[in-house]
Amino acid sequence: METTWAPRLRAVGLRVTRPRLAVLDVLADHPHADADTIVTGARAQHPTLSPQTVYGVLDALVSGGLARRIEPAGAPALFELRVGDNHHHLVCRSCGAVADVDCAVGAAPCLSPATPAGFVVDEAEVVFWGSCRDCQVEAAAESVPIDGHEIRGGTRA
Amino acid sequence: METTWAPRLRAVGLRVTRPRLAVLDVLADHPHADADTIVTGARAQHPTLSPQTVYGVLDALVSGGLARRIEPAGAPALFELRVGDNHHHLVCRSCGAVADVDCAVGAAPCLSPATPAGFVVDEAEVVFWGSCRDCQVEAAAESVPIDGHEIRGGTRA
DNA sequence: GCCGTTGATTTGACTGAGTCAAAACAACGG
DNA sequence: CCGTTGTTTTGACTCAGTCAAATCAACGGC
Numbered sequence: 001m002e003t004t005w006a007p008r009l010r011a012v013g014l015r016v017t018r019p020r021l022a023v024l025d026v027l028a029d030h031p032h033a034d035a036d037t038i039v040t041g042a043r044a045q046h047p048t049l050s051p052q053t054v055y056g057v058l059d060a061l062v063s064g065g066l067a068r069r070i071e072p073a074g075a076p077a078l079f080e081l082r083v084g085d086n087h088h089h090l091v092c093r094s095c096g097a098v099a100d101v102d103c104a105v106g107a108a109p110c111l112s113p114a115t116p117a118g119f120v121v122d123e124a125e126v127v128f129w130g131s132c133r134d135c136q137v138e139a140a141a142e143s144v145p146i147d148g149h150e151i152r153g154g155t156r157a
Numbered sequence: 158m159e160t161t162w163a164p165r166l167r168a169v170g171l172r173v174t175r176p177r178l179a180v181l182d183v184l185a186d187h188p189h190a191d192a193d194t195i196v197t198g199a200r201a202q203h204p205t206l207s208p209q210t211v212y213g214v215l216d217a218l219v220s221g222g223l224a225r226r227i228e229p230a231g232a233p234a235l236f237e238l239r240v241g242d243n244h245h246h247l248v249c250r251s252c253g254a255v256a257d258v259d260c261a262v263g264a265a266p267c268l269s270p271a272t273p274a275g276f277v278v279d280e281a282e283v284v285f286w287g288s289c290r291d292c293q294v295e296a297a298a299e300s301v302p303i304d305g306h307e308i309r310g311g312t313r314a
Numbered sequence: 315g316c317c318g319t320t321g322a323t324t325t326g327a328c329t330g331a332g333t334c335a336a337a338a339c340a341a342c343g344g
Numbered sequence: 345c346c347g348t349t350g351t352t353t354t355g356a357c358t359c360a361g362t363c364a365a366a367t368c369a370a371c372g373g374c
Binding site: 172173174191192193208212234 | 359360361362363369370371
């Protein structure tokens with residue numbers, strides 16, 4: 001599995017190094033991993049890996065177009081390998097889970113609104129906020145308290 | 158102008174306090190202000206105001222539905238008073254300027270894609286990334302260096 | 315108009331993600 | 345195999361935002 005990445009790194013002018021291969025492997029396993037998850041996961045292959053190195057690797061991958069950085073409001077940045085296919089994201093307000101959505105409308109859903117004053121749009125980013133199945137179940141359970149504890153809405157910060 | 162806010166605060170069950178009125182006035186003047194801008198601006202009316210108080214005020218306004226928090230990737234959170242009209246944002250990659258866009262598609266642009274596995278969507282957030290007129294001009298100027306200094310792309314972090 | 319309750323503000327310390335810079339290191343081309 | 349040059353490492357640092365306890369003031373009742 002690891003050897004697959006080498007040519008792709010070289011193709012964008014990046015050297016093939018152990019930290020980079022480790023990070024790519026973690027990303028392949030965790031399609032929406034945050035920096036911390038990546039550090040932890042990559043240490044399985046490279047125990048001395050430091051967080052700063054991972055930031056450097058991720059920067060290199062993003063500039064090389066091998067990875068994409070997504071930053072849902074209120075959460076640390078996530079990274080994914082799916083690039084160049086204009087898909088969007090579904091984020092659960094309760095647990096922070098992220099899922100991919102291929103935009104049903106086409107390549108660029110809303111790229112054509114009347115843009116004010118000469119603004120040139122190069123990307124439309126869409127985030128769908130809601131509740132994943134698991135958290136709906138949990139919220140339903142919490143709203144029927146058993147012993148008089150107060151009811152707490154299912155929405156987290 | 159200040160007296161306009163009092164009933165709206167009371168309408169959502171919030172007390173009318175000087176910090177809150179000051180913050181609301183700043184938001185009326187700066188439609189997309191970050192916390193720091195708000196602190197600085199509000200001190201014109203209330204010099205002893207602390208950043209933490211502003212965070213508290215903003216939290217209260219957002220929970221009361223009088224303000225909305227937007228968090229463009231890679232920048233501190235911004236706050237705006239336009240709420241409940243499903244508009245979206247245009248962000249300049251170079252200077253961070255934010256402009257409002259009324260979504261041309263309607264109330265909820267892409268709310269109907271095939272959502273995987275029982276995910277319930279309650280909001281679609283759209284951010285258009287690009288370059289504002291001023292930064293296009295600057296970028297054009299920089300790409301024709303006068304005295305041999307290196308050319309730097311117009312994109313900031 | 316004054317007082318007490320209760321929510322708001324203040325103060326100060328703290329967290330956590332991410333950045334910066336300099337020195338040691340290793341991948342790749344010759 | 346060696347040297348160059350891009351990477352990694354180390355460590356200190358910044359900045360936005362959070363938390364908790366104590367003080368303070370808005371509002372409803374008297």
